[in-house]
Amino acid sequence: MAEKTILFVAPAQAVTQFFPFFKEAGIAAGIADSLAAALASIRKQPPGLIFSQAKIGVYTAEALLAAGQKEDAFPPVIVFTDRGTAAEAARCLELGARDYWLEPLTWEKIQAVMPGRSAPEPAPVEPAATRHASASQPSGKGFAIIGEHPAIRRVLALARQVARSKATVLISGESGTGKEMFARYLHASSDRAEGPFIAINCAALPEHLLESELFGHEKGAFTGAIARKLGKFELASGGSLLLDEISEMDLGLQAKLLRVLQESEFDRVGGTETVHVDVRVLATTNRRMEDAVAEGKFRQDLYYRLNVIPLKLPPLRERGQDVPRLAAYFVDKFRKSYDLPPLAFSADAKEWLLAYDWPGNVRELQNLMERAVLLAGAGPIRKSHFLIDGEGWQEEAGDDFEEAPASAAESAPAAPEGEEAAAGADGFVEAARLFEQTPAAGAGEVMPLDVMERHMIIKSLDRTEGNRTQAAQLLGISVRTLRNKLNEYRKLGIEVP
Template sequence: MASKRILFVSRSELVSPLHAQFKAHECQAMVVDDRASAMKVVEARKADLVFTLPSLPGYRAQDLLDAVQQSANPVPVIVFTEKGSAEEARYYMEMGAQDYWLCPLTWEKIQAVLPEDAPAPASPRSVAQSAPREVSIVGTHPSVTRVLALARQVAPSKATVLISGESGTGKEMFARFIHAHSGRENAPFVAVNCAALPEHLLESELFGHEKGSFTGAISRKLGKFELASGGTLLLDEISEMALALQAKLLRALQEGEIDRVGGVETVKVDVRVLATTNRNLEQSVEKGEFRQDLFYRLNVIPLRLPSLAQRGDDVLLLADFFIRRLTREYGLGSLQLSTEARDWLMAHDWPGNVRELQNLMERAVLLAGAGPIRSMHFLLDGQEWSPEINEEGEAAAPGVLSMPSATSAVTIDADGRIPTIQEMEMHLIIKSLDKTAGNRTKASELLGISVRTLRNKLGEYRKIGLDIP
């Protein structure tokens, strides 16, 4: 399959954490910060998908959306933002944006919306995942193996499954596992976050709309039910769906047919529906916040995921799994957890569950250098990172730039002079560039700074006579 090309109209630091995933999946990512550069890429047909911030200095996303709509190459545009609102989502969707996301960007979400074939124009099925991928659930604790066995047993059926559990327990991962073992694995897997959009936009997102059905509906749009036809539709955070829309969803589940917004024809769909929630839906039903009949229709097969704190030694299995995956993605050597780090992991109560553990391991991998990983590399609340200095005066781990602690060993010149903070900073930057073979994006990730900051620092070093490419 041809390489995918993604254009980001964004600040580089919001995209750079994904560099390793782009490289691993042969995706070409381009980052610009002005309208002229963005349109140059779009008009030259060099992008299959565009992600844009709402605004940058001298740039507005609505100008790009307007130009793309009038372009001979109307590439799909997704608006993403660090702080969003329902009103802003409605505005950009009506302007022609394909979707509206909140930061941070993740490879899993981007992969789900990549066009099937590049550089062909985007098709209605561009939001579907075209090829099955292996889904591994890591864990040997009985509370997980029981749920996993049930998921595997019911996967080949068409029964709806309600996956519940605390935030970060891996509900979407279990949904993907069910899809991968359902017999529908070669058909689309489409996920919709029911909490991300207001009611009228979510209705259009699920069921589609006809041209002219509302302001900004400049063409027919197929909804996620049609895009997932033959495959699986995941309704994430189903408890956040408005009651009026729940009635329409119930009809779609019972009858296997939908009506597009503004449409007059009923459309038959063949979709396996999975739903997730981090709330107690029985209590929501009692409070009148969720329809009882829809709850029964969704809860044919209930899967309740345990919290990470209930999974015992699975904490260490997952930590080792994430370390292996992250060192591979970042091109680093093998790393091991120290005994004191393992003890800390087992004692922690994990309010953020598996998601918290994954983020913690990524931070530790980037800060541990040659290892082993110690609890200091987790950068816990109230801690500040200071790079360790070895006997040669080299930083053992490239981290956030700061003064070494008073107890760190620092090489002192023959005249007794201690290196300055600026010299230490320069040394870390040069070492990170050596480690990444001059790749500035990857070096900035290792250092914990933005590419722009790294570029400015290198410019300062050139001014003082250093030969830096």
């Protein structure tokens, strides 16, 4: 395959404007205007990349992609069109297209995906820069939605198609699949990107408080209402409002929400004036809304109004090789946060990542990678560093313990008494013993056990902003064990969070 060659399947007048740029970049560009001509050119000299217009007369990019599925090592194809549809985008991506773009083509877009182009960071998904993530988006800057699997690429293709519309979008999927990330991505990719993005969790507040939060209230509307308060709809005017866990909203509020979606107006609690707003509404749920409607827990008319554009996010267990890609992304993110050197995965860790079921989806993966970064030190990351409920820690790390000097066992602090203390000994002290063999980054010397122990605790508390429960979970110990350690440090005069 000739990486320095690009083939356009398009009318010549649509692409010849870019040829001077290709010549300057040292890349050969060719043109074909039919399926037969394209296949003949590919078989003669496979290009590094193909740009195909969706339709040229009787030719369709889908026919090219279907033919490519029968060929070995077919070049990647980017489909572009001036009148795309979500259905066409989904079909092209399902047939193996690398991406689906809306015209106009620009040199900047093409240059960013040219063969051989490298990029050090995972791509904020955008068609102008498909670096590590092959599914991409015209704007959405700052978002690293990473994924090569067709299931996630189909969702991204639909998201790209509707991002610039005002249509309501219902994002569904299991907990931890990244629903809020997709909502923020839709906002950042829309014409409202410069406007506010406001999010509210509909499950976090009782009905009377949620109504006030959504629609605001007038002074004196209820006890404690000492001044007028603007609601989330007014604050989000000109931008987007995310209604997180919409399925948990009380039926009484659902009628008021339906009015806002249909008429773009509402009344504040205790108010007499109608407020008009310009808001795009995005909603998320981890439930089957059809079941909630059938059970009478959610209004059918509101469901239809919200479900104009449905985005269903696949669970992580169905995304195959996306798991190690995401794991590597999170590890790199956290090791930079903790000022650690680059970390690699051992063979057993890679195997475990692909075999694990990921009930907590991407959120669980992110948390486990942070834990692994803390425990791996200078690396590599092993299966034992994932510490799932403490299972397999001693067995998987056994080789490391056998190589440890005898003084390590002798100098380790005695485990506290009781069942919780036993969990602490397995999940923390043993982790510290493994750390004892790991040289401090750049120091070239073994870090003392008590120093590494304290370092792990303080780093975990910093990361969780002082939340002891989350810090204990991150370390794989009980809250009681963590509290005992902090008390020990205070008695020694050591300042702790």
